[in-house]
Amino acid sequence: MNIQEQANLCIAQGALTNSKRPSTFVEGVYPTHLVRGRACYVWDTAGKKYFDYICGLGSNLLGYGQQDICRAMMDRMHDGATLSLSTPIEIDVANRLKSIFPFVDCVKFLKTGTEACSAAVRIARAATGKEWILSEGYHGWSDIFVSQTSPALGVAEKFKIAPLGDWLQAEERLAKGNVAAIIIEPVMTNASPERAKSLNQLRALCTKYRTLLIFDEIITGFRFPKFSVANYFGIEPDLILLGKAIANGMPLSVVGGKKEIMNCDEYFVSSTFAGETLSLVAAQKTIDLLRNGQYKLDTLWHKGEEWLKEFNSLWPSELRIEGYATRGRFEGDPLAKALFFQEAVDSGLLFGPSWFFNFPLAEKSEITLSAVRDIVCKIKTGGVRLRGKMPQSPFAEKMRTKSSTTP
Ligand code: PMP
DSSP states (O other), X not given: OOHXXXXXXXXXXXXXXXXXXXXXXXXXXXXXXXXXXXBTEEEETTOOEEEESSXXXXXXXXXXXXXXXXXXXXXXXXXXXXXXXXXXXXXXXXHHHHHHOTTOSEEEEESSHHHHHHHHHHHHHHHHSOOEEEEESOOOSSHHHHTTSSOOTTSOSOOSEEEOOOGGGHHHHHTTSOEEEEEEOSOSSOOSHHHHHHHHHHHHHHHHTTOEEEEEOTTTTTTSGGGSHHHHHTOOOSEEEEOGGGGTTSOOXXXXXXXXXXXXXXXXXXXXXXXXXXXXXXXXHHHHHHHTTSSOHHHHHHHHHHHHHHHHHHSTTTEXXXXXXXXXXXXXXXXXXXXXXXXXXXXXXXXXSEEEOOHHHHTTHHHHHHHHHHHHHHHHTTOXXXXXXXXXXXXXXXXXXXXXXXX
């Protein structure tokens, strides 16, 4: 029995994270499980080594096993991971975040992006006394957000949430006075000045109608120069949500905003592991390393832009990566993508639907680009055949069963 067959017998749906499902890649050709990572490399169960352009789904920014972070966590580990009362470390990390984000007075720490997004909705409703939420982008797997997407099996039909839709028509909806918040990913792939202009307009509308503007920066946080889209574009959201890269792969998420909102009332957001110290120490170190100049987000941005530009010049009509310097998505002909993934994995490069860039990869651009050039050249000459299955969307297209009207 191979390892995925073993997983299928004991892990529900065969994988814990949709984006890690074998069907998302070229099933039959791709590794399904990894055993370790170091810097920009990962190793599969057969011992094969890859350059990792998935970067732990965006959580790996400074490299796997970054030495300063490891040492700080090892020191902390001996003193307990989760203590019985609050710890000073949470105050320290909160203050570090406050010094990065001028619009943040107070934070709540949680573990996952999903939790941060769900908490933000609750805080926004408590702070405004309004109920509706307008959303754009992905905000995790909780009922309220999944009620908007397929598959929504197991999720009730009615939540007071609706797609944001056309931003130009948002004013009409906000004017009704019942929208607590707009929650968006401020940048999905488009980081242009036009996007900044639209975000500024949305900011003004939200202020006018007392609707909170929530930036879900779970992906973009610590992946933009100045740490975030908010700082990069100079726009102040009412709440910012961080996760993924902020603790370099340790589970930590943040909801942050002004004290009037964060301390508005006795809303209920509480979790045993929220103050878990290992992740907080990892965040402390990550922030220090980014602020003391050992790792410069500006430099990463510059190198990522160069990598993307070169990649997109190779094969533009068939396959492109749409995005910004540290994150993008493969777009184009599905077969070209499948062939590229297959040949890349053969050559020791691991790609997934989302492309991520990090500091140790930036050091290896020449090697990986040269491998990519060879792969594209080989596919262009026409001799490559797909040996595995075509990659599928990580989200199954299944609709919910009809809900009943009585409890
Ligand atoms: N928001 C955004 C923008 C995300 O990309 C994700 C996860 N990819 C989430 C929220 C949910 O985060 P998590 O998977 O940690 O629950």
